[in-house]
Amino acid sequence: MILRLALIGFGNVGQEFARMLLRKREWLLSSKGLDIEVLAIATRSKGSLMSERGLDLARVLEVEKTHGDLRHYGEGSLDITPLEMIDRCDADVMVELTTLDIGSGQPAIDHISYALRSKMHVITANKGPIAFAYDRLESLAKSMNMKLRFEGTVMDGTPIFNLAEKALQGCEVIRIEGILNSTSNFVLTEMSGGRSLDDAVKEAQRRGIAEADPSLDLDGWDAAAKISVLANVLMGAGSAPDKVVRSGVTNLSPDDLTAAAREGKKVKLVARAERTESGVVTSVSPERLNCTSPFWSVDGTSSAVTLVTDLMGNITILEIDPEVTQTAYAVLSDLLLIVEWMRCNEP
Numbered sequence: 001m002i003l004r005l006a007l008i009g010f011g012n013v014g015q016e017f018a019r020m021l022l023r024k025r026e027w028l029l030s031s032k033g034l035d036i037e038v039l040a041i042a043t044r045s046k047g048s049l050m051s052e053r054g055l056d057l058a059r060v061l062e063v064e065k066t067h068g069d070l071r072h073y074g075e076g077s078l079d080i081t082p083l084e085m086i087d088r089c090d091a092d093v094m095v096e097l098t099t100l101d102i103g104s105g106q107p108a109i110d111h112i113s114y115a116l117r118s119k120m121h122v123i124t125a126n127k128g129p130i131a132f133a134y135d136r137l138e139s140l141a142k143s144m145n146m147k148l149r150f151e152g153t154v155m156d157g158t159p160i161f162n163l164a165e166k167a168l169q170g171c172e173v174i175r176i177e178g179i180l181n182s183t184s185n186f187v188l189t190e191m192s193g194g195r196s197l198d199d200a201v202k203e204a205q206r207r208g209i210a211e212a213d214p215s216l217d218l219d220g221w222d223a224a225a226k227i228s229v230l231a232n233v234l235m236g237a238g239s240a241p242d243k244v245v246r247s248g249v250t251n252l253s254p255d256d257l258t259a260a261a262r263e264g265k266k267v268k269l270v271a272r273a274e275r276t277e278s279g280v281v282t283s284v285s286p287e288r289l290n291c292t293s294p295f296w297s298v299d300g301t302s303s304a305v306t307l308v309t310d311l312m313g314n315i316t317i318l319e320i321d322p323e324v325t326q327t328a329y330a331v332l333s334d335l336l337l338i339v340e341w342m343r344c345n346e347p
């Protein structure tokens with residue numbers, strides 16, 4: 001089977017996914033009978049590429065590494081928008097890997113809607129669209145008989161949605177709790193060793209964990225987007241980042257953390273989604289945890305999520321020190337599930 005892809009966004013995740021396709025090419029052919037071609041790549045400022053025969057991914061990666069601009073690829077180089085690219089290319093799957101916009105989820109929501117309407121399956125690692133517009137996008141996908149997958153949006157490649165969909169069929173998710181933001185978790189871990197917030201943030205930036213502007217993480221916005229994704233998909237919450245009751249870690253001092261330690265506790269930024277009589281309430285706030293918490297040993301850049309279910313009790317999934325490879329793997333695993341679905345639904 002030849003599967004044709006179009007990529008919107010070719011940054012860290014897009015490039016790692018391209019390297020993964022090259023690395024797993026033989027395995028995909030021999031084990032899955034899959035010949036994956038990337039027909040098009042669109043970026044915001046570094047040009048776009050299209051080829052009906054499929055792009056030479058090794059060369060695309062080389063051009064990106066050498067020039068930082070896809071226009072140096074030569075033949076197939078264009079200056080078109082992502083929507084024009086969708087119009088002009090005959091891909092089976094569109095992979096959306098653009099930057100998160102925490103205020104609206106755009107323009108990724110438009111990219112995804114347009115691709116679904118153009119009869120393309122969609123995979124994204126961008127949490128914005130699922131945090132802001134999951135219900136709308138999922139019902140559009142269903143009405144077009146297309147699949148929308150997003151395993152990389154919350155815990156990189158660690159399976160949460162695939163686990164819930166495949167292995168927990170029939171279970172109702174009653175509550176979700178998680179340590180979902182690696183930067184704030186790293187900062188809190190450093191502060192509990194006596195470092196100031198500023199020093200801890202600088203250390204996170206030095207190690208490439210925190211962005212130059214870490215406020216999205218420290219103010220709890222990233223965790224708010226992730227708990228919205230989880231609550232929307234697993235609890236039908238209709239949440240959005242701006243509906244999450246939110247407080248971050250910037251008001252905490254090392255004294256708060258050492259005082260907690262004296263009482264045998266740790267302070268962590270915990271995201272929650274809980275069913276109440278008035279619907280699902282989502283929140284992000286620092287909490288004092290004791291050593292019986294499943295999150296006690298979730299330090300540094302690790303993260304964890306607990307699903308509280310009616311039939312399977314509490315299931316905690318731990319992800320230790322993720323790298324970009326895991327997020328690229330989420331895209332590949334979503335792709336394989338779409339192929340499985342396509343094969344089952346072939347006319």
Ligand SMILES: NC(=O)c1ccc[n+]([C@@H]2O[C@H](COP(=O)([O-])OP(=O)(O)OC[C@H]3O[C@@H](n4cnc5c(N)ncnc54)[C@H](OP(=O)(O)O)[C@@H]3O)[C@@H](O)[C@H]2O)c1
Pocket residue numbers: 008009010011012013014042043044045046047082097098099100107125126127152153156323324327
């Ligand atoms: N990195 C991770 O480990 C990780 C983990 C989980 C989830 N994610 C999510 O995955 C997505 C991609 O992450 P990343 O690290 O690859 O980001 P990145 O390195 O910043 O790359 C983003 C890419 O998207 C392109 N882009 C941005 N806005 C665009 C637009 N309006 N139209 C077309 N292209 C656009 C950028 O083009 P220009 O370079 O021209 O601006 C760039 O190619 C993000 O939503 C991120 O939150 C990342």
